[in-house]
Amino acid sequence: MTVTEAAATRIEDLLKRRGTPAIGVRIGVRSRGCSGLSYTLEYAEEKGKFDEVVEDKGVTILIDPKAVMFILGTEMDWVEERLQSGFAFRNPNEKGRCGCGESFHV
Numbered sequence: 001m002t003v004t005e006a007a008a009t010r011i012e013d014l015l016k017r018r019g020t021p022a023i024g025v026r027i028g029v030r031s032r033g034c035s036g037l038s039y040t041l042e043y044a045e046e047k048g049k050f051d052e053v054v055e056d057k058g059v060t061i062l063i064d065p066k067a068v069m070f071i072l073g074t075e076m077d078w079v080e081e082r083l084q085s086g087f088a089f090r091n092p093n094e095k096g097r098c099g100c101g102e103s104f105h106v
Contacts, residue, residue: 001027001054001063001071006078007087008057015059018043024060026051027076029067037070039089 003011015022026044029037047053050065063071074091 001056001061001073002075003054003056003059003061004075004077005057007076008059010078010087011059011061015043021045023047024062026062026064027067027071028064029070039071039087040064041087 011025015024022043022045024044026040026042026048028040028042030040031037044051044060044062047062048064052063052065052068054061054063061076070093071089071091072093074089074093077088077090079085079088
């Protein structure tokens with residue numbers, strides 16, 4: 001997993017604004033949406049026993065062990081558009097996405 005400069009900057013900003021300390025963010029996937037899977041993102045206060053650790057551009061990302069096989073090779077970006085902003089995942093393992101872009105399948 002890699003992180004763009006924009007995503008790293010946004011993660012740093014979120015961690016600074018958070019009231020309690022966190023070592024980074026944790027990425028996972030869960031069953032949801034019309035295509036089957038969606039990405040999850042939460043603050044990580046400590047490393048889980050089997051978390052995969054990615055350190056890129058000064059930020060720490062922990063990957064939930066259940067998500068590793070779904071997001072190998074993924075690039076995380078921060079996108080700001082006219083009507084919305086958010087983290088975007090460019091995943092070479094995706095075989096398709098739902099129409100609204102909220103879920104994917106591999």
